Amino acid sequence: MLDAHQLNVFLIAAETLNFTQAAQRMNMSQPSVSQHIQALERHFNTSLFLRAGRTLQLTDAGLVLVPMARDLVSQSILIEETMESLQGEIFGHLMVGCSTTPGKYVLPHLLAQFHNEHPKVRVTCLVSPQAQAINMLCEGKTHFALASFAHKSCMDAEFVDFMCDPVVLITPLNHPWAQKGSIEIEELYDENFILREEDSGTYRTVRDALRNTSVRIERLKTLLTLGNSEAIALSVQEGLGVGFVSQAVATGVGRDHVAIVKINGLDICREIYIGRHTRLPSTKAQNAFWDFVTSIDIPKMGTIF
Amino acid sequence: MLDAHQLNVFLIAAETLNFTQAAQRMNMSQPSVSQHIQALERHFNTSLFLRAGRTLQLTDAGLVLVPMARDLVSQSILIEETMESLQGEIFGHLMVGCSTTPGKYVLPHLLAQFHNEHPKVRVTCLVSPQAQAINMLCEGKTHFALASFAHKSCMDAEFVDFMCDPVVLITPLNHPWAQKGSIEIEELYDENFILREEDSGTYRTVRDALRNTSVRIERLKTLLTLGNSEAIALSVQEGLGVGFVSQAVATGVGRDHVAIVKINGLDICREIYIGRHTRLPSTKAQNAFWDFVTSIDIPKMGTIF
DNA sequence: ATATGCAATAAGTAAATATTATTTTCGTCA
DNA sequence: TGACGAAAATAATATTTACTTATTGCATAT
Numbered sequence: 203m204l205d206a207h208q209l210n211v212f213l214i215a216a217e218t219l220n221f222t223q224a225a226q227r228m229n230m231s232q233p234s235v236s237q238h239i240q241a242l243e244r245h246f247n248t249s250l251f252l253r254a255g256r257t258l259q260l261t262d263a264g265l266v267l268v269p270m271a272r273d274l275v276s277q278s279i280l281i282e283e284t285m286e287s288l289q290g291e292i293f294g295h296l297m298v299g300c301s302t303t304p305g306k307y308v309l310p311h312l313l314a315q316f317h318n319e320h321p322k323v324r325v326t327c328l329v330s331p332q333a334q335a336i337n338m339l340c341e342g343k344t345h346f347a348l349a350s351f352a353h354k355s356c357m358d359a360e361f362v363d364f365m366c367d368p369v370v371l372i373t374p375l376n377h378p379w380a381q382k383g384s385i386e387i388e389e390l391y392d393e394n395f396i397l398r399e400e401d402s403g404t405y406r407t408v409r410d411a412l413r414n415t416s417v418r419i420e421r422l423k424t425l426l427t428l429g430n431s432e433a434i435a436l437s438v439q440e441g442l443g444v445g446f447v448s449q450a451v452a453t454g455v456g457r458d459h460v461a462i463v464k465i466n467g468l469d470i471c472r473e474i475y476i477g478r479h480t481r482l483p484s485t486k487a488q489n490a491f492w493d494f495v496t497s498i499d500i501p502k503m504g505t506i507f
Numbered sequence: 508m509l510d511a512h513q514l515n516v517f518l519i520a521a522e523t524l525n526f527t528q529a530a531q532r533m534n535m536s537q538p539s540v541s542q543h544i545q546a547l548e549r550h551f552n553t554s555l556f557l558r559a560g561r562t563l564q565l566t567d568a569g570l571v572l573v574p575m576a577r578d579l580v581s582q583s584i585l586i587e588e589t590m591e592s593l594q595g596e597i598f599g600h601l602m603v604g605c606s607t608t609p610g611k612y613v614l615p616h617l618l619a620q621f622h623n624e625h626p627k628v629r630v631t632c633l634v635s636p637q638a639q640a641i642n643m644l645c646e647g648k649t650h651f652a653l654a655s656f657a658h659k660s661c662m663d664a665e666f667v668d669f670m671c672d673p674v675v676l677i678t679p680l681n682h683p684w685a686q687k688g689s690i691e692i693e694e695l696y697d698e699n700f701i702l703r704e705e706d707s708g709t710y711r712t713v714r715d716a717l718r719n720t721s722v723r724i725e726r727l728k729t730l731l732t733l734g735n736s737e738a739i740a741l742s743v744q745e746g747l748g749v750g751f752v753s754q755a756v757a758t759g760v761g762r763d764h765v766a767i768v769k770i771n772g773l774d775i776c777r778e779i780y781i782g783r784h785t786r787l788p789s790t791k792a793q794n795a796f797w798d799f800v801t802s803i804d805i806p807k808m809g810t811i812f
Numbered sequence: 813a814t815a816t817g818c819a820a821t822a823a824g825t826a827a828a829t830a831t832t833a834t835t836t837t838c839g840t841c842a
Numbered sequence: 843t844g845a846c847g848a849a850a851a852t853a854a855t856a857t858t859t860a861c862t863t864a865t866t867g868c869a870t871a872t
Contacts, residue, residue: 204583207508222818234861236820246590254787255869256818262599262790270586277582278509281575285551294567483557485567527849539830560838
């Protein structure tokens with residue numbers, strides 16, 4: 203098979219029409235040039251130079267070869283330069299799976315910041331239910347996962363506590379609790395609730411937060427179960443009842459339409475975990491992303507960003 | 508410097524994502540593939556494959572390399588194929604120098620025939636005075652020369668008698684000789700002549716042809732000396748005198764305007780020689796052209812073509 | 813003629829490339 | 843778990859290739 207070096211020697215020889223000079227320009231000995239040319243001539247089974255006494259001259263075949271050899275050599279140099287330019291540079295493509303709430307309220311800010319630091323890294327975000335996001339991570343279909351419940355069923359993934367997404371109690375603006383601003387835990391039993399489904403992150407978070415209290419989420423008067431927090435905020439706004447949603451939702455779509463009511467002695471915090479593979483080796487981009495998310499300082503409580 | 512073979516191994520490995528299979532497809536051993544990949548990785552100072560247990564996977568750098576390597580390998584194959592296609596094929600570019608008459612009346616037909624046999628050979632014809640045409644051949648500026656006088660001053664050229672271009676006596680149509688159709692040699696002294704210059708091929712040819720007769724060209728009544736045969740034909744046509752021109756001119760531009768008069772006992776023939784280098788090595792195209800012109804059967808006398 | 817410039821050849825050494833045999837590492841199947 | 847199996851890495855070795863110096867052979871120029 204052809205060798206870019208050999209063709210390069212040929213090109214210099216074709217340019218100088220003098221093997222000795224060509225050898226000097228290539229920093230090699232004259233016989234070496236002769237040998238390379240002879241090797242090429244044997245390879246192509248045709249002569250490339252006419253040796254007329256002391257003068258050298260390209261044959262027709264040689265003339266045909268020159269421009270093609272030039273192309274190959276410059277392609278070779280392009281490769282070298284491109285690979286060289288990759289040195290230390292962080293680039294590539296990351297796949298991040300995440301569940302609904304993190305996908306809507308956490309990732310956008312996070313990725314904007316990450317993109318600032320590593321503009322050559324493309325990130326694709328796959329929003330899907332919790333379990334599926336974690337499955338994809340375990341199967342290697344995504345490089346990272348952002349979710350509020352870290353399944354331990356998968357050995358190949360490592361999860362760390364990434365940040366805290368507060369969950370708050372919201373009521374209609376004209377609700378009595380809204381006037382008071384805060385309530386006692388036991389008062390929760392007095393109202394009709396609109397909640398997420400039982401296997402949602404928000405539901406579990408509230409359930410776990412109430413575990414140390416006298417109130418059980420299962421015994422609340424549940425009027426309605428909805429599949430997403432925005433729908434709950436809208437229902438609350440319409441006066442159907444009260445509910446728990448991520449603070450981001452309450453101050454986002456719910457701002458000025460619902461009231462946030464504090465529950466004395468209870469702060470509900472939905473932990474958001476970030477997970478990655480432990481077995482699969484990782485690229486520079488993956489390491490950079492991990493370094494980024496584990497070093498970034500995000501308040502554990504309070505408004506997200 | 509990069510080696511197309513190594514990149515090809517990389518490409519197959521990247522395609523199969525399995526070094527053992529890649530080795531089989533390349534007809535080499537598995538460790539050899541490993542070594543090539545390692546060599547590339549060392550060369551680029553970056554890893555190209557992620558070795559995750561039993562599964563192989565390209566790194567970002569590897570993904571960047573694949574299309575570029577493909578380009579280089581296909582360029583390499585293009586070169587191989589092109590050079591292969593040159594095998595035995597006759598192509599290239601010939602330079603033929605020739606003097607005026609052969610250039611006008613011999614070469615066009617000759618080249619048309621040659622082109623038929625070897626359509627890939629380009630031919631450039633340089634028309635110039637005799638001496639210059641031969642000089643260029645000797646200096647290697649042209650590959651062949653077609654001329655009626657073969658200088659022996661140049662050691663590096665070989666000339667062979669190529670064909671015979673008859674030189675004929677022409678008169679105005681209403682001239683007495685034209686009525687007779689032929690004359691005796693001695694009658695030449697009776698007329699006014701329009702001739703080419705003394706160092707022209709035509710002049711020398713006529714002079715040499717008369718050498719064995721009682722007539723000397725120098726003693727003819729020379730009315731006018733002109734630089735080309737067409738001008739002579741026109742002047743004869745106008746009735747200024749009679750002259751000697753190549754039969755091709757007489758039957759060409761002179762047809763129906765001048766008469767051809769035979770001189771009893773005298774056939775004037777201008778030998779046209781074709782010359783080539785003997786020292787400089789020759790290309791296939793040159794050999795083909797030489798073979799063509801030396802084997803072609805051209806009547807030694809009579810109308811050209 | 814003689815000297816010089818330049819390519820070809822010869823011979824020896826160093827380096828790269830291939831091979832076989834072996835080890836290591838995972839993944840898989842009892 | 844533990845043994846087996848597949849696949850890559852490693853080791854050791856042989857072979858081929860590439861480069862070097864020294865020499866020869868032409869062809870040109872003085």
